[in-house]
Amino acid sequence: MAIWDGLRPALSTVRVRLTALYSGLFLLTSTIMLTAVNLLLSNRLGHQGEVINRLPDGAEPRPTAGPLPDLVSGGEELDRLSSAVLRYQWTVTGIMIVALTIVSVAAGWWLAGRLLRPLHHITATAHRLSLSNLHERIGLTGPRDELRELGDTFDAMLERLERSVDSQSRFIANAAHELRTPLATQRAAIQIGLEDPIPQHLVEVREKLLTANRRTERLIDSLLVLAQAEHGLDSAEPVALDLLTRQVVQEAVTDDVSISLDLQPITVVGDAVLLNRLLTNLVQNAVRYNRPGGTVQVNLTATGTLSVRNTGPEVPAERIAELFQPFRRLQPRTRTDDGGAGLGLSIVASISQAHQATVTAQPNPDGGLELTVRFPISPPQPAPVGANRR
Structure with missing residues (x-):
């Protein structure tokens, strides 16, 4: 049970399933073809035997298009030869099926690996990517098939994501700069204006603080509206x-x-x-x-x-x-x-x-x-x- 649990992840991969599918379809069609050939051969041999058995004693069989030479005479000899040919044919068929099984599994494993190679490249790139290397791309080459289209789609998504991250970084930096300006103004007004607490100076400090506060409030309100709009409509x-x-x-x-x-x-x-x-x-x-x-x-x-x-x-x-x-x-x-x-x-x-x-x-x-x-x-x-x- 423990061995099966250890083998289950390996046997559940796409490559194993594709190999089993390719090999199964190939073996099924090969077995049907060889069985049909053997049955047709058996039917042909039986038909030739019936023709020869109906000939009068001492008569020579006429040449036919069948696999038997016209030198064979006598029903018993023909039956024994037919049985030997059929046994040999079924033995060769069994050996061929075993050989085809080995060849189909090896060929299916190689073909599945070749087809899935671009997918492994996409997976490795996706694991390697982070915010520091979003500039990398998968860049699949070769025929424009479904896997190439998948790689190009990932590249387009990475490009949009890179632009979004860059835009977000610039947005955060600009927002921090815009917020820092009124805060610096408020700090300067408090530190400098309140050193000389004359009523006239206090009025100027109050106006500066109110102006900076209004600017900060408008900026925060704009940021909230922008975030709400990018979130979409709730109703x-x-x-x-x-x-x-x-x-x-x-x-x-x-x-x-x-x-x-x-x-x-x-x-x-x-x-x-x-x-x-x-x-x-x-x-x-x-x-x-x-x-x-x-x-x-x-x-x-x-x-x-x-x-x-x-x-x-x-x-x-x-x-x-x-x-x-x-x-x-x-x-x-x-x-x-x-x-x-x-x-x-x-x-x-x-x-x-x-x-x-x-x-x-x-x-x-x-x-x-x-x-x-x-x-x-x-x-x-x-x-x-x-x-x-x-």
Whole structure:
């Protein structure tokens, strides 16, 4: 029993099962073929014997196409010869089956090992990989079969995983840097400002601490929203996107930037809070990175296409992809700095992905940017939420 328990893992490998399958199929077909040949030979010999036994005494048998020579005469001699031939044939068949068993097992073992060699390479690479060597790839060569496709799929997965880990590392480093700045400001205000406890200095220290605290709070709130959006939607409901957009624009602080609206009624299925944050980030981003006296155009079509276009500094087309990366700012703000951390459009991208929407950006010829979010069209839903009609 202990020996069987020790052999069971070795006998349960794919190579052993493939070898058994190859050998079994080969032996089955070989045995059927040899048995059929022997039975046909036996039937032929019996038929020849019956023909010769029906000949008159002293008559010579006619030449036939059978295996027996026409020199044989007499039923008894033919029966003995037939029995000897059949015994010899069955003996040779048994020896051949034994030999074929050995050959088929050896050939099946070799063939299974050759077929599974790429799989062993994939397994060894997967065991060797860690966060420090995600740049390695399996790199299978040879014909483009199922195992090659499996290796290429693993390589593509490793590439996505490497990008994700690199992005996460950069995100953590940038988040730590953004959090360290207001904390350093607070520490300096406390250490320097409170050395001379004059009421006027205390007021300045309080304002610095409040400003740094608000910046930290906004950053943490943005990080939480980003994490929630990347997690996906826990629940979805009909949202009147046109009403929600109008409400966000009415609540936006625009200073001397004018906002024009062209909204058509449209209902989408999603999270009203996240959609509110998406619209708020788009509008605030268009206002913040604008020029004095500039404009913002917000359009929403009945097919679920939302576009926000603003006037502002020129944006290089080759750097559009950086807009949606966390903590990236392509241009310094031309509006009042409200302590944003550069997470606005990355949050927009994550919320769009959570709603199965696509977001694109393209620079305007005369400066500024146009951001477009295309929501999937959903069937009309009763009682949409998101804002009250005004």
